[in-house]
Amino acid sequence: MILILLGPPGAGKGTQAKLLASELRVPHISTGDMFRDHKARGTELGKTVDAIMASGGLVPDDVTNAMVKDRLARPDVGGGFILDGYPRTAAQAAYLDQLLVAMGRKLDRAVSYEIAQELLVDRMSGRRSCPKCGAVYHVTANPPRQAGTCDREGTPLVQRDDDKAETVARRLTEYEAKTAPLKRYYSEQGSLSEVPGTGTPDQVLATALRVLGRTR
Numbered sequence: 001m002i003l004i005l006l007g008p009p010g011a012g013k014g015t016q017a018k019l020l021a022s023e024l025r026v027p028h029i030s031t032g033d034m035f036r037d038h039k040a041r042g043t044e045l046g047k048t049v050d051a052i053m054a055s056g057g058l059v060p061d062d063v064t065n066a067m068v069k070d071r072l073a074r075p076d077v078g079g080g081f082i083l084d085g086y087p088r089t090a091a092q093a094a095y096l097d098q099l100l101v102a103m104g105r106k107l108d109r110a111v112s113y114e115i116a117q118e119l120l121v122d123r124m125s126g127r128r129s130c131p132k133c134g135a136v137y138h139v140t141a142n143p144p145r146q147a148g149t150c151d152r153e154g155t156p157l158v159q160r161d162d163d164k165a166e167t168v169a170r171r172l173t174e175y176e177a178k179t180a181p182l183k184r185y186y187s188e189q190g191s192l193s194e195v196p197g198t199g200t201p202d203q204v205l206a207t208a209l210r211v212l213g214r215t216r
């Protein structure tokens with residue numbers, strides 16, 4: 001199954017992408033994670049995107065598209081894949097369409113997680129993650145057993161630089177201006193499904209699986 005996950009930052013896309021990937025047994029491809037990995041490894045790409053990400057802006061389309069093209073050339077995407085955080089602009093959506101045609105593949109669904117604007121800032125500012133295994137928590141909505149420590153690794157949790165208050169507002173503005181219009185694009189293609197992003201991660205997952213015609 002080939003899925004795109006849409007939704008504003010803080011809607012829970014990353015958490016849902018991990019859950020869906022494990023249910024559907026397909027790779028989870030997060031462009032945000034890929035950029036963070038480049039930053040952590042200090043690659044040329046990582047250096048290029050560092051300041052853009054820290055400001056809450058979007059990495060240029062050509063850079064992002066090239067990275068996704070490389071990723072989709074790997075053999076593990078044969079059984080399908082979940083794109084989390086891509087496409088984020090009309091140009092990226094058009095590029096992906098063309099890439100899928102070239103690959104002889106077809107998008108199954110664009111799932112859009114719907115959540116009230118007021119909740120997003122709290123979701124992002126309370127988000128903490130494990131630098132070792134990538135597990136994501138929330139200080140109140142999904143806390144680890146011991147405050148500030150990863151359940152699995154015992155590692156101190158960290159806050160993403162771009163989840164800090166200064167950056168959150170810009171990320172939301174970028175989403176509204178450039179990414180939200182993609183809902184219309186996929187709706188016109190007949191491939192959009194909207195899923196409420198509120199409730200526990202498991203409830204949201206159950207709704208998405210139902211919408212996708214999958215049962216557990």
Ligand code: AMP
Pocket residue numbers: 009031032033035052053054056057058059060064084085086087088092162171
């Ligand atoms: P995310 O983890 O999806 O919230 O992405 C974190 C940051 O990475 C974003 O705020 C952007 O700076 C950058 N980024 C991730 N995906 C894309 C994309 N598809 N296009 C442009 N920039 C992106």
